[in-house]
Amino acid sequence: MLTRLIYASETTEALTPAAVQHIVDRARLNNTRLHLSGLLLFDSRCFLQVLEGHRAAVSELFGRIATDPRHRRIELLEVTPVHERRFARWSMGFAAADAAHGELFLRFGGAPEFNPYAMSAAGALGLLECVGAAHVAAAQPPRAACA
Numbered sequence: 001m002l003t004r005l006i007y008a009s010e011t012t013e014a015l016t017p018a019a020v021q022h023i024v025d026r027a028r029l030n031n032t033r034l035h036l037s038g039l040l041l042f043d044s045r046c047f048l049q050v051l052e053g054h055r056a057a058v059s060e061l062f063g064r065i066a067t068d069p070r071h072r073r074i075e076l077l078e079v080t081p082v083h084e085r086r087f088a089r090w091s092m093g094f095a096a097a098d099a100a101h102g103e104l105f106l107r108f109g110g111a112p113e114f115n116p117y118a119m120s121a122a123g124a125l126g127l128l129e130c131v132g133a134a135h136v137a138a139a140q141p142p143r144a145a146c147a
């Protein structure tokens with residue numbers, strides 16, 4: 001069964017860009033093998049991650065991620081069966097949740113700052129999709145912007 005899981009967390013200690021890149025590199029390797037896809041947003045303190053794939057694989061990976069000492073305060077925003085993937089293009093996409101996305105934080109989170117703990121599941125999904133679309137648009141223009 002295809003499943004989507006979204007969670008928020010915060011770093012236990014400051015992570016260097018190289019340390020974050022290492023997480024993403026390992027994720028891409030493992031997720032490709034496990035037929036998982038998703039996207040990770042990070043603002044240097046909080047993570048917002050979506051994982052999608054076979055329910056057993058999503059569960060197994062989330063069990064590992066949840067015990068990773070590099071982050072804490074893991075809060076599930078959504079676990080739901082889905083008919084299709086929304087993030088199929090990435091084994092694990094990565095984007096900075098920076099001020100450039102302030103309008104999206106406002107639209108999907110109700111405040112101009114990135115605070116995934118305050119977001120609804122629908123808001124988090126909308127934000128992830130729009131940031132992902134912007135990422136793709138920036139890399140390979142032209143492409144329709146997220147409406």
Ligand SMILES: Cc1cc2nc3c(=O)[nH]c(=O)nc-3n(C[C@H](O)[C@H](O)[C@H](O)COP(=O)(O)O)c2cc1C
Pocket residue numbers: 009023026027028030031040047049061064065066068070071092
């Ligand atoms: C915020 C965050 C997101 C992560 N996302 C993934 C992921 O999508 N896939 C993955 O395999 N590991 C992810 N990890 C790392 C796992 O917790 C774990 O360290 C890793 O899966 C172990 O695999 P390895 O032995 O191949 O390094 C993440 C860690 C953190 C802190």
